[in-house]
Amino acid sequence: MQTAEIRRRWLDYFGDRGHTVVPSASLVSDDPSLLFTVAGMVPFIPYLTGLVPTPYPRATSVQKCIRTNDIEEVGKTPRHGTFFQMNGNFSFGDYFKEEAIGYAWELLTSSEEAGGLAFDPADLWVTVYEEDDEAIALWKKIAGLPDERIQRLGKDTNYWHTGQPGPAGPCSEIFFDRGPAFGADGGPATDDDRYVEIWNLVFMQYQIENVRSKVDFDIVRELPNKNIDTGMGLERVAFLKQGVDNMYEIDQVRPVLDKAAELSGRRYGAVHDDDVRMRVIADHVRSSLMLMSDGVRPSNEGRGYILRRLLRRTVRSMRLLGVEGATFPQLFPESRDAMKSAYPEVETDFDRISRLAYAEEETFLRTLAAGTTILDEAVVTTRASSTGATPRLAGDTAFLLHDTFGFPIDLTLEIAAENGLDVDRSAFDSLMSEQRARAKADAKSRKVALADLSVYSDFRAKGETVFTGYDVLDTPTRVLGIIVDGVSADRAVAGDIAEVILAETSLYAESGGQDADAGTIVGAGFDLEVLDVQKPVKGLISHRVQVRSGEVGVGDSATSVVDPVYRRGATQAHSATHLIHAALREVLGPEAHQAGSYNKAGYMRLDFNWNQALSPATRGEIEEIANNAIRDDLPVVTRELALDEARSMGAMALFGEKYGETVRMVDIGGPWSRELCAGTHVGSSSQVGLINLISETSVGSTNRRVESLVGLDAFREFASERAIVAQLTSSLRAPREQLADRVGDLVANLKSAEKRIAEFERAQLSTRVPALLETATTIGDLTVVAQTVGALRSTDDLRSLVTSVRERLGSHSASVVALAADVSGKPAVIVATTESARGAGARAGQLAKGAAAVLGGGGGGKDDLAQGGGSDVGAIPQALAGIVAALRG
Template sequence: MQTHDIRRRFLDHFIRAGHTEVPSASLVLDDPNLLFVNAGMVQFVPYFLGQRTPPWDRATSVQKVVRTLDIENVGITTRHNTFFQMAGNFSFGDYFKRDAITYAWELLTGSVADGGYGLDPERLWTTAYLDDDEAITLWQEVAGVPSGRIQRRGMADNYWSMGIPGPCGPCSEIYYDRGPEFGRDGGPEADEDRYVEIWNLVFMQNERGAGRGKDDFEILRPLPRRNIDTGMGVERIAMVLQGVDNVYETDLVRPVIVEAERLTGRRYGSDHGADIQFRVIADHARTAAMLISDGVNPGNDGRGYVLRRLLRRIVRSATLLGATQPTMDRFMTVVRDEMAESYPVLRTDFERIENVAVGEETAFRRTLDSGSKLFAVARDSVVAAGGSRISGDDAFALHDTYGFPIDLTLEMAGEAGLAVDEAGFRELMSQQRRRAKEDAQARKQSHADLSVYREFLDGVPTEFTGYTELNTDARVLALIVGGVRIPTAEAGADVEVILDRSPLYAESGGQIADHGRLAAAGLRVRVNDVQKIAKSLWVHRVTIEEGQLTEGDVVTAEVDPAWRAGATQGHSGTHLVHAALRQVLGSNATQAGSLNKPGYLRFDFNWQGGLSAAQLAELEAVTNDAVDADHAVNSFVTDKDSALRMGALALFGENYPDEVRVVEIGGPFSMELCGGTHVTHSAQIGPVTLLGEQSVGSGVRRVEAFVGLDSYRYLAKERALLAGIASSLKVPGDQVPARIEQLVERLRVAEKELERVRAAAAASAAGDYAARAERVGPVALVAERVPDGIPAGDLRTLAIDIRGRLGSQPAVVVLLGSVDGKVPFVVAANPAAQQSGFAAGTLIRSFASAVGGRGGGKPDLAQGAGNDPAGIPAALAAARAAVAAG
């Protein structure tokens, strides 16, 4: 049974039972206690606490959940996940234990034909809280579970809470017995690998206080109404229903591993260490995609740091498995393809999701490439010397010189069974920066293992025929899988193929590899990627779709002509943009990297400061003038010195052979050393549309552009957008900017007038509030809820004004309001009140929690904010009580 079907059956089952389907909440909620939503019931907490009236008596949902406490264990075990789906049914003061048990049992054991999961009831075990005799009786009466398969467990196992103050209660869990091959007899108490938990039924009836751990907290009071909160792990039940050993082998997770296998050439299940990395990729790719889809971006703290760490662990794991090129776009694509049926945003917002993930990968790969090599040197040195700790000097070198995060050093050291001298690291961070940089540079070394390719690298390099033809006959020189040469490969295999000659372009110079195929009688092979080894050997990464491929075979190697046409447009367009940049900005705008693929180009260049709108417009105009001129595109081979004397541009830092290929467009307009494929005339590039420019690092800027039909499509969308705006504003398109400027100016005037009116209203209101002051002991107290919509700054001004109108008598002002679901509040105390022992900063703490907030300040003035407007009456009452208590 596929996971999407499992989700649908769950929801349909409870809808038939009168539940309302509620969409999953975002993983990011406005809750100061939670980094991410960590349980299916989080969005329902106000209903469980009685703070808000639920719009339904019973509900069902499949909630996105992220838990990051176990991030270090992901991959090491098959039981830990950061992202998972929690299916749940909820009752808000409606049904309780009997019906909750009935609904769960009917779904689990009901026939597949009737919408159930069809599990064998003889393989199900249940647990209950130690003194929950009622639940034990119901399991026997309702579900027919014999007493021998019901186990009583303590608070740590069978008393549920969110880990923070809030609703809680005893629970019953349902376990599935996977059989003796997975562990020993004795039920969940004996072995939770064999007996896997699939459902937890929480009988929510109490509210807990602060505490630590699963069983160290106080039960404060009963909830206003008894509720039901259940959670069925979708991935867990999928594992059971699909008959696989763990969640990583289920239908929505395993495809990520399959893609990682394809990208790295390694095989899942063949090596424990590699399996850990495969599982990290599979878990974190899903989590990262879901977090980005909910608006989280990589950063250096909070949620952003968690996302950054997940993405970087993916990159590192892929690298450890042997990936030498970016992989994030592929992993994000697989997650989208597998998960979008249940989460359409992964498809509709995919471009942004991919860009965020790929951008982080791009930045981190530079860090990882150098840092991992240095770490390996340090690790090997410690092990060879019989030591057990990475020095602070090495850890500092990784962090300071190469941007390698200290937490990643700690993690990698832990995996190697080593410690890190953190104290030494901290000291060097502040005292020995220069020496650490010099030491790190001296240790920088490492080379890839090219032994399997050595025979071919030492012989005749691959003959590339793709400049003049799109297909050629070639001989298979070798087949390689996982770094090992094999004689033959069957349909379905992913293989590296070395040919004596090839028309397929190998990724280099910013141009991504050609797509294409290898063909012969009874043989069909898809070419997914082509990479260069030591700049001379073409390695084709392929999937055999039909037939058998054997070393020595003669095949026809073919380039996908549509792909090549688009790739040449992108690469030639990049040359035009480079030449145009130098015209607009000058010769100091030198290339710092590029990427071009069908319909798109990206060009990085060294430059300080952003480009103005006028510079961008000129850049685009110069580029398209060169397209319109239909310059001839010529290429020739010469020696490097001659090429440079002719004015050909070379990428700084690149090592070129003695003989180089020069590509010129329009004679002196553009001349560069380049091994890429190109159009024959510049008009074939089509229009070039700049998408903008941005910083990608210190002193490095990036421009991106569409070319050809992609450029046309982009411009068509922009034209339609402008037409829509012009229609809305009822002006011709060329008058839209002026009309918008007029509207913005009118808005500024209106805002200033509104501010004047608000100030006048506040001054008038201050007198009214002061007139209503009540006498509480020796204090004149104004404790009021102001009208909704008054922002915090205005609230502060109003409180100060009221305080001033109360004269020299001891006076305290407490004001609370509501703005877009937030609760700003202010306390002001005059000197006489302060002398009587009333401090604003202290008083604010007496009521802030009632609105779910906090605040602070000085004795004369304090302010803060909460997130629960329903608590305002209780907050005012608490403030009055605090003043009355003196």
């Protein structure tokens, strides 16, 4: 039975029994605490927890899921996959245990002719929570299961909760017995691969509090409305119904595995390690395909990093199979063809998906070539210098590979392990933390975390917040709720920072790339400054405010007031984003598709799919087209219509965005710019004013970013540049049209002068060599020069001085030269050794590293020449003394 057929039977079965068939949500989860949709019930959590009113009493879905917490197990077990599909049926206070168990047993054991899955009841076992006698009685009544095939297990496996106060309840799981060939007898309690879990039924019936651990919490009451949440693993059922040994061999996955075998010339089933690698490839290609179809792009952060890791592990596995060239152009089409019947978007979007994947592979192959060479050298060096049982690769080496070459730490760990090495992970993590701290040192944000989502449930139950800001800037309304320090409160007083929930609001909440409105909320006796506006849960708008004066209470009448100047600038910027996007596509073609944006009053940035820098001429053309659209005063028309209708009209949707059945479509100049967008916009294009495209940069191997100033900010930037040009024409005594040549001449003269100065300084340096030679001392058989040379312009000068002294000492003598200098306010030390000194045990890299530690920094290098640096110039004498002491030792 094909995977798509199992999926169809599931949806038909529950659809025929009154369940609303809900399409799969995106792999990109709405839950801010999750990177991905990790389980079939995730999209339904707001309904199951009562946070959002349920739109239907019962539902069913086949949900796309991604989990990478067990990524190391992929390929090694029959059931671990990073992408999987979870069939679910849900009841929101409608039916409970008896119906849920009855549905599960009927669908599993009914004949294929009757629309069932035709499992033999004799092969099925169930587990229940050890105290759930009700479930046991129902399994005996409905399924006729004997006692020996119903096993009681504890809270660690058969009790569900979110880890937070809220709904919870016992679970009952259904297992398929694969037979004695796959393991020991004894049922699911043996935790053996012989027994495969195929269905989990969660009976959500209690309210819990004081959650101390997975198994330690307080049950405070029964829920007034008991819920059902079930999940059947589609891939697990597929491999059982298709008679294969694991999920990697089912019809939706096996084609990629076979292609990997073909490309490598190795036979699947011949060598265990090769089999694992082929399964990893098959799993990761499919997961990557599905992630990119939902708008995720490779990057170094968050979801993009997970995707990048999957892609790079695929490349690495192919290399371990002996294939060193690009393989994605062969692998990804296989996965597309296997998945397109269930998810047509992987075919319609394949041009975009394949561009991302192929470019990522090309980039990583170059990374591998550079990084592997360095890592191989480090492995050899580590082994040679190690005295422990397990050699340990230095953390700074792993960090260099990551920071300079883009070599992911997990790949370094894998390669090190293959070579019998550990990695100093704590040192690596420390260096990464320091880097993040530096990156964030200057970053300031007015965003503050919203309250725990559970606090919004009562407010959301009163209905959706009505947004009026498309039509008016001021809206009379009522205060529905106040949150102070994450807790619902009756009022907030002057000086408080609080969240305010209104029945209606004209203030735009940050979304779709547009920043939140600036403004106020006022009423009789209070004045609130709006600091931020967000949508913490679907359908609810929360205003983060500071109470400037007075006291505001729940139930008070209020008016939301948008700052008109800010809103005007925000609408200009958002419409400018659409104009730039249309201009990009006109110049570069339809593949230059938006991949993210941000706009606020006076400024916009737009990321788009493209893999090379734009020439100045192309940038100028895009800017001119956008400004011509402003000049032409194109009409801006917004309409609300059905999603399918908007798409049939050619409306562009942003990959990764989520759209409801009814959408808002924004036209600028008719079909020239037609996008789905919930932001605020100008009435006609001329109101944008002016666009000044100020930069175009890379934000990844397949994405570029343009930034523009808009409206008055754009004019001010042009005025500033005009003032600079006027100043230069005056200072250089040259007309504007000759400025470029005049500046070019000055730069050329400056470089020539700098070259002459450098030659003079090098000549001066050589005169210092005799004096340094006179400081030479003898330590055992070594001749040692260890001196500070004061301030120098560069480490190149210091290196030149060190090597000159070493040459004068003679290559046949056992000599060590260690010189330190103040280079632009930072200490630097360089150590050089002769061959005879190295034969006596003197290693420049070790000496420089020890000196750098004294200087408050890091260092190292080869045995013959190495350098270090730091932050404490005053520690130079101690650093040199440390080198001398090390040589004496």
